[in-house]
Amino acid sequence: MDGQGEKSLDHAFFGQPKGLQTLFFTEMWERFSYYGMRAILLYYMYFSVAKGGLGFSPTTAASVMAIYGSLVFLTSVLGGYLSDRVWGSRKTVLYGGILIMFGHVVLSLPFGAGALFISIVLITVGTGLLKPNVSEMVGALYGENDPRRDTGFTIFVFGINLGSFIAPILVGTVGMDFNFHAGFSLAAIGMFFALIYYYFSGKKTLSIDGLYPSDPLEPDDLNRLVLEIIGGLAVFAAIIAGMWYFKVLSIDNFVLLLSIIAILTPIIYFVVILRSKKVTKTEHSRVLAYIPLFIAAAVFWAIEEQGSVVLALFAENQTNNNLGFLHINATWYQSLNPLFIMIYTPLFAFLWTYLAKRKDEPSSPAKFTWGMFFAGLSYLFMIIPIFLFGSSAKVSPLWLIGSWAIVEIAEMLISPIGLSVTTKLAPKAFESQMMSMWFLADAAGQAVNSQIVKFYTPGHEIAYFGIVGLVAIAFGVVLLLMIKPVKKLMDGVN
Structure with a gap:
């Protein structure tokens, strides 16, 4: 029987292939470890040494948190390349998980700022290896015309959000109420469970094709790759050495350097694609159409990802977390993101299906436009409690909940x-x-976040929320005016 037939007969996990169960729990535990760590990392960096933290300034801690998130997504490019050309998806995911686990282990040890930066390297590279390839492996479970594919991805995404929802509550409570390093240990244990389950279950349920690269490197390609990596590292080391020589090497300036790299990388990518002779005229037009959508996405993520930075600072310092008998741990607010996604997903799925049947479903640029409006509105909403009660007052948790409820509409x-x-x-x-x-x-x-979050300081909250919110809405207006030309460039794609 061919592979297509075997895939169609596998209905062992809620009517889905057995391999989906393996990948569901692997990604659930991986997200548990990652978002558990992120829930307490900001507080660990800026809490005083007497409170178990590192004593960074809040602005430096916020900047490091933002560039950390940027690097995780930047290294996903590396993960996709190594999977396709060197290791295959199954080995790449395994190696990434091992790096992530050791990154959490390093954080769980009381070795100060040095351990923090070692863990950042391990976790960013590990997540970059693991995350894109797990998603690719889910798609590989299904034949080309298997109608279960969309449902399978829906189940898989639910697992991601389930792990992300539980983590800030469990890891956050242990980290904030007991000890930061104990919280990081819990994240390491979560990743350990993911690795054990993935390794043993994957042997039985995942395709052997994932053990081999789909487009393996030829010897000449490998030599060229090694030289390019060495050259890139040499240039990076030279820049760092120059910064040290001129006495400008600091955490803030190092973060600035990484921010510049993260912003330049997609620009270079677009130039390479648009200049390629392999791209047809129609494809060239579609890539041009993608550029404003890409910029809109970058602006949106700049706001949405501040939930673990700016809104986390607001949750700890400007929110009344003592409601009678109930004490709300500031890390618990990080669970609002996955919670609202799980609530909204079936609602939006129904909405798009209903509108599609009526032939009224808005185009992708139109959906992006509305997303920008909601993203900006979520920040303008945060001006209200500060305007009413002042920046020194501790306000109701409902303001944070409302802001997250709005921005997650934008995410959908x-x-x-x-x-x-x-x-x-x-x-x-x-x-x-x-x-x-x-x-x-x-x-x-x-990467943009890592620079602008420095302006979120006591007494300047209204200006910060207002400017960022209005920038998002202004870009939404620009995108609204560009819907027709963008749709024309998309050349038949909706």
Whole structure:
């Protein structure tokens, strides 16, 4: 029996292939470890040493958090390349998981700032290896015309959000109420469970094809790759040495350097794709159409990803978390993102299906436009409590809940739509690279974050929320005016 037939007969996990169960729990535990760590990392960096923290300034801690998130998505490009050309998806995911686990282990040890930066390297590279390839392996479970594919991805995404929802509550409570390093240990244990389950269950349920690269490197390609890596590292080391020589090497300036790299990378990618002779005239037009959508996505992620930075600071310092007998841990607010996604997903799925049947479903650029309006509105909403009660007052948790409820509407209008439109607009010769571009939108947005979050300081909250919110809405207006020309450039793609 051929592979297509075997796939169609596998209904062992809620009518889905058995391999989906393996990948569901692997990604659930991986997200548990990652978002558990992120829930307490900001507080660990800026809490005083007496409180178990590192004593960074809040602005430096916020900047490091933002560039950390940027690097995670930047390294996803590396993960996709190594999977396709060197290790295959199954080994790449395993190696990434091992790096992530050791990154959490390093954080769990009381070795100060040095351990923090070592863990950042391990976790960013590990997540970059693991995350894009797990998603690719889900798609590989299904035949080309298998009608279960969309449902399978829906189940898989639910697992992602389930792990992300539980983590801030469990890891956050242990980290904030007991000890930061104990919280990081819990994240390491979560990743350990993911690895054990993935390794043993994967042997039985995942395709052997994932053990081999789909487009293996030839010897000449490998030699050239090694030289390029060595050259890139040499240039990076020279820049660092120059910064040290001129006495400008600091955490803030190092973050600035990484931000510049994260912003330049997608720009270079677009130039390479648009100048390629492999891209047809129609594909060239579609890539041009993708550029304003990419910028909109970057602006959106710059706002959405501030939930673990700016809104986390607001949750700890400006929110009344003592409600009678109930004490709300500031990390618990990080669970609002996945909670609202799980609530909204079936509602939006029904909405798009209903509108499609009536032939009234808005185009992808229109959905992005509305997403920008909601993203900006979520920040303008945060001006209200500060205006009413002042920046020194501690306000009701309902303000944070309301802001998250609004921004997650924006995510439903941009994130899944962006994934879909990326695959539709991708030139055939750059299909994988275009999916990497989608991750780079998040990387670029968080790179911008690493610089602008420095302006979120006591007494300037209204200006910060107002300016960022209005920038998002202004870009939404620009995108609204560009809907027709963008649709024309999309050349038949909706």
